[in-house]
Amino acid sequence: MTVPVFEEYEPAADCGCPGCAQRRRTAAALPVRHGGHPAAHGARRALVLVTAAGVVLSCGVGEAAATAAGRDARAGAEVDPQPVTPQGTVGPLDGGGASGPPPAPGTAQRTTTRTEIITRAKKWVTAKVPYDTTAYWSDGYRQDCSGFVSMAWNLGTNEWTGSLASFGTKIARADLEPGDILLFHNPADPAVGSHVTVFGGWTDLTHSHYLAYEQTRPNTRSATTPMAYWSNSSQYVAYRYKGIVSGASDSGSVTEFPGTGKFGPGADNAHVTRLGQLLIAQGGKRFYKEGAGPRWSDADKRATQAFQQAQGWKGAEADGIPGPHTWRLLVGGTGRKIPAAGAGGSPSGTAAYPGKSFFAPGQSNGHVQKLGAQLVKKGYGTHYAKGPGPRWTEADRRNVEGFQRAQGWRGSAADGYPGPETWRRLFA
Known part of the structure; x- marks a missing residue:
């Protein structure tokens, strides 16, 4: 040797x-x-x-x-921008939120709620905070991905990808809830691939994609992301902040699903009121004449069903009774909002998503023709030789793929077959 x-x-x-x-x-x-x-x-x-x-x-x-x-x-192939490294190191806050040195080991961690974590993350998204490993935002946190998570978790110090895990508990990906994180730290070379995102909630029933809040170039963003990330997916680990509390400090909000028994005909409790408030915040105000109340009503059912259908759900998944998934999306504020009355994709609209089974080889129906006409209207009909028709063809698939890729989607999210989110955006 x-x-x-x-x-x-x-x-x-x-x-x-x-x-x-x-x-x-x-x-x-x-x-x-x-x-x-x-x-x-x-x-x-x-x-x-x-x-x-x-x-x-x-x-x-x-x-x-x-x-x-x-x-x-993969040279020449279009891929999502890679996370920017290297990461900053552990340190105190800087800028407008300067504080003392990092807390000593064993010091009690700050407490927070899931809603508070997502709210803080959204503030950076709204402000479009520029990515910078050496700069600090007005709240004192460093403007890279680990500084972003330090801010969202309200740690009081600027951590890096090599130290964030100590503030959380490792969990299974199937147990992820809004406010948890997905972390990849490369100990062999922290400058290669290390990245962290805040989990905002699942965006599909198969749990193949989620809403990621992250700090990356050019600025903070929230985007539908394949589980667990565009690159190094298998090496991302899910963590839950150790200082998370049920929600007592969040103006009376309840994070955990109270159970289906709290909703439906005859129900009269604070959970029904909370449901109505969440639905109104998600665009369901038109269903309530007098606002949310504790007694279950037809308004609660119709608003819940409208929210479920806005996610692309059908049948038993959109029965108007909230389940754990409906509740998580409402509480986390991560689901798609209820469209305005008559808007594309709404329960009463003319362009409600009919289901994936209508768009497959051998299918011939009015939904395919409606899809093709909308693709042409949006400028994505280049593969049609004679114009769209009722029979599903490869031209339909390639035009849909072009539209999906224009949304920034890749891989299975841009396979050319329209799902609920493709349909919603196409007819928006």
Whole structure:
């Protein structure tokens, strides 16, 4: 077996090759303890593993090579922007919200509710906070992905992807609820792929996509994202903040679903009032003549059904009685709002989503023709040779795919077959 040779390697300052250029960029941005370059951070030099036979013996290097090969294979393909690294380090707040040093180990964590976490996350989305690993927003938190989560969780310090896990409890992805996070920290090289997002709720019944609140270039955003992320998906771990409370501090809101027995004919309790308030906030005001109240009424049922249908649900999933999924979307404020009366996709509208079964090879119906006409109207009819018709064809699929990709969707989210969200946006 060939014995690997370790040699010191410092990229030449004037070398223009891609390897040296990349090493200089990475090293200049990282602190020494994360592998920073000695010219920027001190006297330490990077060690490079070299083998006389040219055989890679390091698992880490092997994985890096595989990753590089994967990137080459995807060259030219459209992908979602990769998370920006490196991340900032642990530190006190800065800017307008400056505070003292980080709390000592064992110090009691601050408490918060799920609704408060999502509300704070939405503030940065609304403000379009620019991404910057060295700048601090007016609330004192650093403007990178870990600073964003530190802010949303109200930690009082600026953490990084290597320390956030200590503030949470690891959970299964199936147990994710709004306010939890999905974290990928790459200990071998924190500057490669490390990222974290705030989970905002599932956007489909199969739990293949979720609403992600995240800090990335060019600014904070909320977007439907494949589980768990566009890249390094299998390595993201779900965490729940240890300081989360039921919601007593959230103006009387209740996060946990109280059970279907609290709703329906004859029900008279505070949960019905809360349901009505949440539905009104999601666009259901027109169903209530006198506002939300504790006694279950037809207005509650019709508003709940309208909200469920706005998510693209049908049949028993849109029966007007709230279940756990309906409740989570309402409480977290992450579901699609109830459309205005007569708007596309509303229960009484002419363009309500008919279901995926109508759009498949061999299908011929009026929904296919209506879809094609709307695609042409929106400027996505380039693949039609003679115009849209009632029979589903490859031209329909390719036109739908073009529309989906224009929304920024990739992979299975842009397969050319219209789902509830594609239909809603197309007819909006």
